[in-house]
Amino acid sequence: MIEADEDVDRNGLRVVQSLLDDRVCGSAVYRHSTASTNSDALGDLQRANVSLEQLPRLYIADRQTAGRGRQGNTWLSSEDSLTFSLTIAFDLLAVDRRGLLSLAAGLATARAIEFLFAPVSAFLKWPNDVYLANGKVAGVLIETNQAMADRVVVGIGVNINEQPIVENADAAPVQSLFSATGRTTSRFELLEPIVTEFMEIVAMIGESPDSVLAEFRTRCFLTNKSIAFRDGGIDYQGTVQGIAEDGALLVQTNAGLKRCDSGAVRLVRVQR
Numbered sequence: 286m287i288e289a290d291e292d293v294d295r296n297g298l299r300v301v302q303s304l305l306d307d308r309v310c311g312s313a314v315y316r317h318s319t320a321s322t323n324s325d326a327l328g329d330l331q332r333a334n335v336s337l338e339q340l341p342r343l344y345i346a347d348r349q350t351a352g353r354g355r356q357g358n359t360w361l362s363s364e365d366s367l368t369f370s371l372t373i374a375f376d377l378l379a380v381d382r383r384g385l386l387s388l389a390a391g392l393a394t395a396r397a398i399e400f401l402f403a404p405v406s407a408f409l410k411w412p413n414d415v416y417l418a419n420g421k422v423a424g425v426l427i428e429t430n431q432a433m434a435d436r437v438v439v440g441i442g443v444n445i446n447e448q449p450i451v452e453n454a455d456a457a458p459v460q461s462l463f464s465a466t467g468r469t470t471s472r473f474e475l476l477e478p479i480v481t482e483f484m485e486i487v488a489m490i491g492e493s494p495d496s497v498l499a500e501f502r503t504r505c506f507l508t509n510k511s512i513a514f515r516d517g518g519i520d521y522q523g524t525v526q527g528i529a530e531d532g533a534l535l536v537q538t539n540a541g542l543k544r545c546d547s548g549a550v551r552l553v554r555v556q557r
């Protein structure tokens with residue numbers, strides 16, 4: 286079942302309907318304009334307004350007026366961006382594998398971009414920024430609300446034909462799929478493969494997390510790089526050793542080997 290505004294993109298509506306017809310999603314909310322699809326999804330959780338049958342529930346908007354990024358950044362995006370959120374049941378993943386959810390969203394986006402823009406290669410900057418060449422083309426924001434703590438909201442933003450403005454001095458260099466490849470695409474062409482890949486990867490994490498981790502490790506360009514990061518208010522420097530079984534980043538620092546959890550750590554600098 287789709288709840289949609291009158292003035293949404295008709296092509297987009299068809300794609301959303303096909304995700305429901307194919308049972309990739311259980312329900313969808315499609316707004317022409319909204320503050321933030323993550324906020325819409327969290328609002329429904331706050332009101333305990335999401336039944337199990339409605340999951341995965343897709344929230345999509347033609348434009349966001351107050352999009353949010355990780356670490357309190359602002360994510361400003363126009364109709365040249367793809368912005369959506371998915372609410373899924375947390376128990377699709379065993380407790381010790383939930384850290385991999387963050388990697389799954391970036392991986393799904395990377396696979397979908399490569400599928401549509403072959404032969405480009407998409408890389409991942411832990412935990413889930415998607416890069417083409419030297420710039421970030423997509424980001425992921427994962428949030429929960431205590432009112433329905435057994436659900437999780439996964440928000441994905443992809444810069445399609447223009448670069449978004451990221452209001453933070455530390456922000457990674459940004460680019461769009463167009464600026465990186467010279468090719469234009471409809472943002473809705475990407476929606477279907479990202480959502481489908483994401484749900485497949487989540488299922489795969491339940492069955493065989495090693496293959497998901499192996500793919501993430503291959504795509505992750507931080508390994509052996511020198512990074513600076515902040516964890517619990519303390520600044521560290523070190524060399525990335527790799528990704529642990531639970532998705533944590535392993536960094537060799539002067540204070541020893543540190544495990545970085547994606548929710549807590551802020552990468553300040555990455556050696557290029």
Ligand SMILES: O=C(O)CCCC[C@@H]1SC[C@@H]2NC(=O)N[C@@H]21
Binds near residue numbers: 321322
């Ligand atoms: O790289 C980041 O900092 C994460 C960006 C996440 C942006 C997406 S767009 C859809 C969803 N709604 C939001 O307000 N944010 C996420």
